[in-house]
Amino acid sequence: MSDVVHYERVDRVAVVTIDNPPVNALSPDVWNALDEAVRRAAHDPAVDAVVVVGAGTTFIAGADIKVFATLKTREQSLERSGGTHALLMRIEDCPKPVVAAIHGVALGGGNEVAMSCHYRIADRKASIGQPEVLLGIIPGAGGTQRLPRLSGADLALTMSTDGKPISADRAAAAGIVDRVVDGGLREAAIAFAREKAAGGGPRKTRELRDKIQDVAAAVAACEKMRASLAKTSKDVPAPAAAVDAIEAGIREGFAAGSLRERERFADCVVSTASKAMRHIFFAERDAAKIPDAPAGVQARTIARAAVVGAGTMGGGIAMSYANAGIPVLLKEVDQASLDRGLATIRKNYESSVAKGKMTPDALLKTMSLITPTTSYDAFDGVDIVVEAVFENMDLKKTTFAELGKVTRPDCILASNSSTLDISEFARASGRPASVLGHHFFSPANIMKLLEIVRAPETSHETLATSLKLAKRLAKVGVVVGNCFGFVANRMLAYYMREAYLLLEEGASVAEIDQALTDFGMPVGPYGMQDIAGIDVGARIRQYLTSIGKTRAEGPQSEIPDRLFEMGRYGQKTGAGWYRYEAGSRNRIPDPLIENLAGEAAAKRGITRAKISSDEIIARIMTALANEGAKVLQEGYASRAGDIDVIYCYGFGFPRHRGGPMFYADTVGLATVLARVSEYRARFGDYWQPAPLLERLVAEGRGFYDAEPQAAAR
Ligand code: CAA
Numbered sequence: 001m002s003d004v005v006h007y008e009r010v011d012r013v014a015v016v017t018i019d020n021p022p023v024n025a026l027s028p029d030v031w032n033a034l035d036e037a038v039r040r041a042a043h044d045p046a047v048d049a050v051v052v053v054g055a056g057t058t059f060i061a062g063a064d065i066k067v068f069a070t071l072k073t074r075e076q077s078l079e080r081s082g083g084t085h086a087l088l089m090r091i092e093d094c095p096k097p098v099v100a101a102i103h104g105v106a107l108g109g110g111n112e113v114a115m116s117c118h119y120r121i122a123d124r125k126a127s128i129g130q131p132e133v134l135l136g137i138i139p140g141a142g143g144t145q146r147l148p149r150l151s152g153a154d155l156a157l158t159m160s161t162d163g164k165p166i167s168a169d170r171a172a173a174a175g176i177v178d179r180v181v182d183g184g185l186r187e188a189a190i191a192f193a194r195e196k197a198a199g200g201g202p203r204k205t206r207e208l209r210d211k212i213q214d215v216a217a218a219v220a221a222c223e224k225m226r227a228s229l230a231k232t233s234k235d236v237p238a239p240a241a242a243v244d245a246i247e248a249g250i251r252e253g254f255a256a257g258s259l260r261e262r263e264r265f266a267d268c269v270v271s272t273a274s275k276a277m278r279h280i281f282f283a284e285r286d287a288a289k290i291p292d293a294p295a296g297v298q299a300r301t302i303a304r305a306a307v308v309g310a311g312t313m314g315g316g317i318a319m320s321y322a323n324a325g326i327p328v329l330l331k332e333v334d335q336a337s338l339d340r341g342l343a344t345i346r347k348n349y350e351s352s353v354a355k356g357k358m359t360p361d362a363l364l365k366t367m368s369l370i371t372p373t374t375s376y377d378a379f380d381g382v383d384i385v386v387e388a389v390f391e392n393m394d395l396k397k398t399t400f401a402e403l404g405k406v407t408r409p410d411c412i413l414a415s416n417s418s419t420l421d422i423s424e425f426a427r428a429s430g431r432p433a434s435v436l437g438h439h440f441f442s443p444a445n446i447m448k449l450l451e452i453v454r455a456p457e458t459s460h461e462t463l464a465t466s467l468k469l470a471k472r473l474a475k476v477g478v479v480v481g482n483c484f485g486f487v488a489n490r491m492l493a494y495y496m497r498e499a500y501l502l503l504e505e506g507a508s509v510a511e512i513d514q515a516l517t518d519f520g521m522p523v524g525p526y527g528m529q530d531i532a533g534i535d536v537g538a539r540i541r542q543y544l545t546s547i548g549k550t551r552a553e554g555p556q557s558e559i560p561d562r563l564f565e566m567g568r569y570g571q572k573t574g575a576g577w578y579r580y581e582a583g584s585r586n587r588i589p590d591p592l593i594e595n596l597a598g599e600a601a602a603k604r605g606i607t608r609a610k611i612s613s614d615e616i617i618a619r620i621m622t623a624l625a626n627e628g629a630k631v632l633q634e635g636y637a638s639r640a641g642d643i644d645v646i647y648c649y650g651f652g653f654p655r656h657r658g659g660p661m662f663y664a665d666t667v668g669l670a671t672v673l674a675r676v677s678e679y680r681a682r683f684g685d686y687w688q689p690a691p692l693l694e695r696l697v698a699e700g701r702g703f704y705d706a707e708p709q710a711a712a713r
Contacts, residue, residue: 005033014041023061049193058104077266088116097196101189112141122168129165136274140265144245152211153218161239222247276658283641299464310341314388316444404429414438432457449649481636493551499525500557506608515613520654526577530570538564554686625664629690640703665702
């Protein structure tokens with residue numbers, strides 16, 4: 001009957017199969033065909049009950065997210081959601097029992113379809129969720145109404161505001177799912193449907209009231225959630241909007257609640273925040289595609305790994321492998337360093353156990369995957385080695401030369417360097433096609449970004465294998481080119497340059513940090529440096545000075561180096577840009593910084609003056625966008641979206657702003673360019689507009705209208 005929904009009869013049960021690869025997203029075709037199939041089953045005299053099931057690896061991953069971009073106005077959204085709500089009511093009104101058979105995921109609209117069916121049976125490995133808030137919207141197909149009626153207000157509020165899926169077992173315990181099976185889902189669903197046809201019949205979720213009988217308690221739960229969201233999600237309206245819709249349904253009934261849901265959904269779907277979050281969703285997936293990869297490039301599977309260097313980064317990288325279930329050798333030069341590294345790893349896992357995030361059994365199992373060693377024995381059995389030795393060119397080159405000899409010819413050799421030229425390691429190894437950078441972010445076991453640094457010699461197979469591996473390590477891999485600082489840190493140098501200059505011009509460290517956290521960053525530039533260590537940046541500057549380079553064009557502030565000389569490395573030494581009392585991470589502003597800023601300003605002939613938070617944001621974001629444009633134009637990032645993904649996952653750039661490039665588009669590139677020109681006039685020629693920025697403004701286009709570059713170099 002349709003390409004995307006199939007209809008067949010098995011033992012007087014209509015089996016309606018959604019078949020819209022890869023994830024059975026609910027495109028308009030699927031909605032229509034599903035509607036028609038259930039209607040047909042209702043009228044089919046040879047059918048007593050209906051099963052709705054997904055083809056392939058999953059039930060339904062939700063509405064087709066691409067379709068939201070076609071909703072330009074609130075009214076369009078209201079009209080569309082009116083149709084969807086009516087369609088789901090028709091399924092619910094089917095006179096024959098309708099059973100949803102869930103495997104893989106039932107997310108968003110997928111769960112809303114399932115809840116409009118009369119019963120739900122799930123494979124034990126399935127998960128169920130309402131992740132819409134992660135896209136800046138709320139459940140828009142009755143989820144805010146039917147979920148509380150199945151699970152009660154508390155769980156519905158949690159699922160609709162944190163967006164995290166729950167397991168089939170948890171869903172069954174909560175009443176969202178009626179039965180859980182271990183395999184044989186389709187047959188079990190058919191049997192279940194026949195059972196319900198014989199007795200029980202249809203059960204409409206919208207008519208259930210047991211779980212929300214106590215209206216006062218449910219409303220109190222809504223108020224409590226709203227108060228908590230006011231602290232945690234003040235920048236994004238969707239979670240609170242979901243609460244509004246849930247509360248309206250509980251207080252005023254299903255019809256009024258549904259209308260509120262449609263209205264709040266419409267508010268959200270046309271918002272810039274939602275556009276930004278949807279953009280990041282697709283940008284993250286696009287980042288996994290290499291624009292110039294020839295057809296047929298195969299990604300290999302990594303079965304065993306090794307990490308050289310058990311310091312902070314090496315230890316965190318080894319944990320990432322072990323967490324993914326990949327056995328990993330961890331090598332150090334001597335037993336004492338190895339013991340120190342392992343003790344840190346164990347301490348990290350023990351802290352997870354103490355917080356209830358890991359079981360003691362899982363700790364033992366995960367630790368057993370890490371094999372400490374002080375030799376290269378067994379390196380001929382691994383598929384990848386990640387080098388994480390001290391950031392020193394000669395040391396790293398020697399390590400790569402050794403690795404080239406002790407590993408198999410097809411073994412990937414990755415460097416975790418954050419600054420050095422990957423091509424040098426490629427040459428030192430003797431087999432450059434297998435060499436690239438795997439730039440993890442600290443703490444490597446937690447931060448999700450992996451910059452996959454491509455040297456000119458790196459093969460497509462090595463890149464494809466790295467992207468596949470990144471996903472397995474629960475990281476977001478982005479291929480970048482081999483320039484100084486790659487993409488993340490190259491651009492960060494401009495972010496920091498402006499932060500330093502703003503300080504010299506009169507803004508305080510606390511004001512600059514506050515402006516950035518108000519913008520949505522998890523921490524401001526100075527707080528971030530105090531966490532990362534002021535010594536780290538200082539050493540990089542020393543190295544650059546030794547080779548006659550600087551990190552960013554323009555005046556170099558002397559203040560960070562003065563702090564380094566004073567031994568003020570940040571939190572770890574109790575003082576950096578702020579002061580810290582023993583055992584506390586509370587940032588206490590320190591008058592010493594103001595004095596240093598005053599001295600630096602005097603040397604540069606600047607009169608310090610108050611700077612507004614708008615100016616702080618404009619300066620810093622303009623610097624990022626302009627440098628991002630240069631990175632793009634030079635081909636060190638393939639797409640503007642890659643840069644945005646890097647900033648969201650590497651530095652916690654607020655997703656609701658979409659990343660520095662998307663944000664620049666929302667500001668308007670003409671405004672961004674005008675600011676660059678203004679700053680050039682005010683501060684000097686080190687402000688140079690990126691030619692790509694000028695071209696896009698001349699053409700009236702944004703970064704997102706620019707063609708993807710051939711490839712990151
Ligand atoms: N709409 C459109 N495309 C989708 C999609 C969706 N809901 N979900 C996944 N896709 C696409 C991805 O973009 C990707 O496409 P490409 O291969 O072209 O890049 C492809 O499906 C595979 O996706 P992943 O790479 O993410 O595959 P995975 O196996 O790692 O993860 C998943 C699968 C868990 C379903 C994940 O894709 C996911 O979380 N999807 C989004 C789920 C979601 O947010 N659903 C709610 C939608 S909003 C809604 O439903 C509103 C409503 O109330 C009606």
